[in-house]
Each structure stands twice: as structure tokens, then as C-alpha cells.
Amino acid sequence: MSRTYLPVLLLMGFVVFNAILMIGLSHLTMRSRPTPVKQSAYESGIPALGEARERFSVKFYMVAMLFIIFDIETVFLIPWGAYFRNLSCAVPLTNGLCPSGQVSMFGLVEMLVFMAILIVGLVYVWKKGALQWD
Numbered sequence: 001m002s003r004t005y006l007p008v009l010l011l012m013g014f015v016v017f018n019a020i021l022m023i024g025l026s027h028l029t030m031r032s033r034p035t036p037v038k039q040s041a042y043e044s045g046i047p048a049l050g051e052a053r054e055r056f057s058v059k060f061y062m063v064a065m066l067f068i069i070f071d072i073e074t075v076f077l078i079p080w081g082a083y084f085r086n087l088s089c090a091v092p093l094t095n096g097l098c099p100s101g102q103v104s105m106f107g108l109v110e111m112l113v114f115m116a117i118l119i120v121g122l123v124y125v126w127k128k129g130a131l132q133w134d
Contacts, residue, residue, distance in 0.1 A: 062130045066122075073118055080111055 041052075080087070087107025089098035125131060 059130065059133065062125075063133075066125060066130070069121075070118070073115075076114070077111070080107070083107075 084107050085096075085098065086093060087110065088104055090102045090104045090106075091099060
């Protein structure tokens with residue numbers, strides 16, 4: 001059992017060793033010359049305006065949560081697509097193919113129900129105005 005995990009453990013060990021080595025070498029070779037210009041914060045070459053502790057609108061968080069929900073939907077679509085052939089056959093596959101006359105609609109209907117639930121949620125959020133950016 002431990003033999004199957006050996007390549008993964010070796011890779012993780014190499015990654016950790018490499019990260020520590022790079023940070024250590026950069027720390028040893030760094031010349032610190034702080035100046036006010038280097039210490040000032042900027043984004044994309046533009047000086048910072050205002051304070052960093054600015055309040056965001058609740059709508060920003062609503063859109064972010066909706067994005068996560070629909071992003072998770074795509075994560076569920078991937079395994080369904082990989083297993084779709086098995087879900088659409090009433091009997092076990094023969095040589096990777098479904099025998100003639102044994103095709104079922106279960107796999108397709110299953111995903112259509114899942115997508116319909118998500119679309120109902122999207123329509124609800126849309127009607128409530130959560131997607132309005134005003």
C-alpha cells in the first residue's frame with residue numbers, strides 16, 4: 001500500500017524542499033535598500049487612492065456567491081459527462097458500447113433535472129435583482 005503513495009510523497013518532498021531552498025537563497029542573496037518609493041503601495045503602476053479598508057456593497061458578495069454556485073455546477077458536470085455512457089444504458093456495457101435497444105434516458109433526464117433546479121434558482125435571483133450592478 002505504501003509503495004503506491006511513494007511517488008506522490010517524493011514529489012511533495014521535492015516541492016517542499018525546492019520552496020524552502022528558493023526562499024532561503026533569496027533571503028541570503030537579497031540586499032535590503034528600503035526607500036519611501038519602494039515602500040509605497042501601488043496597483044498597476046497607479047498610486048493608491050483612499051484607504052485600503054473600504055466597504056464593499058452586498059451585491060458584490062452576492063455575485064461572488066452566485067459565481068461559486070455555478071462554478072460548482074460545472075464541477076458536477078465533468079464526472080457526469082465521463083460516466084454518461086454508463087448512465088444511458090439499461091444493462092451493463094458490452095465492450096464499451098450499449099447493446100441495441102437498451103438505451104435509456106436516465107442519464108440525460110438526471111442532468112436535465114439538476115440543470116432545471118439551477119435555472120430556477122438563477123431566474124429567482126435575477127427577478128430579485130441580485131444581478132443588477134447599480
